[in-house]
Amino acid sequence: MSQAGLISGLEDLRNALEVTDAALDTLAPAQVGSRSFAYPCYESWVGRGADRQTYVPIIAGMFVAGRAGMAMSNDPRLVDLAYTRSFEMHGQKAAEVIDLIERGMRRGHWVVLTFHGIGGDFIETEGEEFEGIVAYLAQEKDRIWAGTFYDVASYIRERQRDQVAK
Incomplete structure (x- = not known):
């Protein structure tokens, strides 16, 4: 060092x-x-x-994967899991984040959201806005998989391996 x-x-x-x-x-x-x-x-x-x-x-x-920035969604077929793109959540309203998620869904993409603090912490998202995002995802749970970064990346990694093996 x-x-x-x-x-x-x-x-x-x-x-x-x-x-x-x-x-x-x-x-x-x-x-x-x-x-x-x-x-x-x-x-x-x-x-x-x-x-x-x-x-x-x-x-x-x-x-399994590394989460970076770049404010872009990820095509699960092509994503480089070692440098997965994400959106930094910093002051956005729930409606803006929901729109971001919906745009990713329409493209068949994985949308990774990076939250640093909720309700008054550093680089925060207001608690009420975060609750709105969570409520939306709960309501759409049959249509949108809201998993941990590790779980979703592991799933995608297996699918990518299956494609290489074919």
């Missing part, structure tokens, strides 16, 4: 992820081998300038 414990390269990052994963294995043994990754602040690079490198391949090897 570089000065002040900052991650400066791919090996530093891999080591930090392995140490963290081992600690999580101890704390949550039921989740061994069943984790996804969230890119911090949607960044998928380490280093600077000519030394800048992506760590997406490391995430691909260690996790």
Whole structure:
């Protein structure tokens, strides 16, 4: 590691992820081998300038999927699960989010929503708006699968493997 414990390269990052994963294995043994990754602040690079490198391949090897940003939906047949796109939820009204979900549904896409805080936390979504989104998803549960990022990514990963095997 570089000065002040900052991650400066791919090996530093891999080591930090392995140490963290081992600690999580101890704390949550039921989740061994069943984790996804969230890119911090949607960044998928380490280093600077000519030394800048992506760590997406490391995430691909260690996790079922990695959640990034980009404000786009994902075609389940084509999505790169190591760098899955998501929409940051920050102050949107329930109606806006519902419209976003519906547009994704019409395209046959997976819409990933990233919430940081609900009702007064950092990068928040108002509690009332969040409740409106949840109520909509509950009402549409026979039509829209609202699962965890890990569960949906695992399902898509299996379908993608089936397609490759054919």
